[in-house]
Amino acid sequence: MITSQTECDKVTRLPDHEPHSAFAPHDHRACEARVLDQARDRLAANGARLTPVRQRTLEILLESHRAMGAYEVLDRLAAEGFGRQPPVAYRALEFLVEHGLAHRLQRLNAFAACLHPGHDHAPAFLICRDCDMLAELPAAPVRDALTDLAAESGFQVERVTIEALGLCPACAGAARP
Amino acid sequence: MITSQTECDKVTRLPDHEPHSAFAPHDHRACEARVLDQARDRLAANGARLTPVRQRTLEILLESHRAMGAYEVLDRLAAEGFGRQPPVAYRALEFLVEHGLAHRLQRLNAFAACLHPGHDHAPAFLICRDCDMLAELPAAPVRDALTDLAAESGFQVERVTIEALGLCPACAGAARP
DNA sequence: CTTATTCATGTTACATGATAACAAGTCAAA
C-alpha cells in the first residue's frame, strides 16, 4: 500500500486539478487526458509501471464518470485481446487502487477512476441512483467529524468509507420539472 | 422498507437504551435480552411477525458484537433444523434489516444486530480490524456534514454509508503496551 | 552478454456472496 489516508483537500481550490464536479457538463476528453497524464506522472514518481493492461483498464474506467464491476472491465479487456480470466481484471484494478488511481465503491462492489490522482486522498462519494453517475467529494470535514466521535470511545480510525446514494442535479431536476 | 434515514441520535443520552459502547466491558446477557425485547416491541408495533427463523437469526447475530456473513448465519440455522439453502438466511436477514433490527456492513458483506432498535437510525460503524468487533455511532453530525457538502454541488443525499476501519480501545492498547 | 531475480501476465479451479423461480405449508380475515 502506497497511498495514505491523509487527504490534501486543497484540490478543490486548484482549478487545474479539479475544474468542476463530475456532474457539471464538461469537456470529458480533456478530463480523461488530464487524469491519464497525472496518473503517468504519479506512477513514474513511485517507480511503478503502467503496463498495457493497466493503462487500458484505467482508460476503460475513465470513459465515464461511473463505477464499473470487475467483470464488466474484464469483458472489455478480453474483447481487446487481454486475458479473459477474473484475476486479469482484479489485478489491474487492485494495482490502480493501490497507487491511488482508482477507487473501490463498497456499496456497489465496483471500481471507478480517481479524478485527481495527483494527491493522496480518501474522498467521499456521491452516487446517483438514477443515472449511476459518480462524484468525488473532499471528505476531510466529514472524516474529521467521524474521527472525533470515534476518539470519544477510544477507537482509532484508520480507513473510512463514506458513500452517499441519492440524486444528481440532472436527475433531481428531471424528476421534478 | 419501513425504516427511515432520519436518525434520532438522542439515543446516546439515554442510558436505558445505550448504556455503553460495544467496546466497553458490559453484561452482554442483559445487552442481548434488552435488544431482543425492544425488537419484539418494535415488530408488534409494525404488525410484523417474529417467526422462529427470524428470532433465531437475530439471536445468532446478538451473540457477539461482530458482523456475520450470511453463510455463517446459514450454517448455524441449518445446524438447528432450519432450511440449509441461502435464501433462508438472506430472507431472515433482509427482514431484520428492513425492520431496523439489523444492519448491513458494506465493507464486510456482512450483517450485525442493531443495538438500539427502538429508533430509526442510520448509524456510522466502527470496525476493529484486529478483533472484528463492531460499534454503532450516532452519525448525525457526520451525515449532516456530508449532506451540506453534497448540496453545494446540487446533489440530494438519500442514504449514507459511513464505516470506519481501525483499532478498538482494547486492541489499540494491546498493540502498544 | 549472460544469468539471476523480480515482476507481470496468463491459466485452472475454487470459494464466497446473492437472487430468481417455484412448490408447499401456515395463518387470519371474510
Place this chain on the structure above:
DNA sequence: TTTGACTTGTTATCATGTAACATGAATAAG
C-alpha cells in the same frame, strides 16, 4: 371454510472474488 396474503423450503443459477501455479518480460548483477 374458503380465500388470499405471507412464510418457508427447495433447486438452480448468477455474481463477485481468490488461491495456486506456469510462463514470459524487464531489470539487475556478474
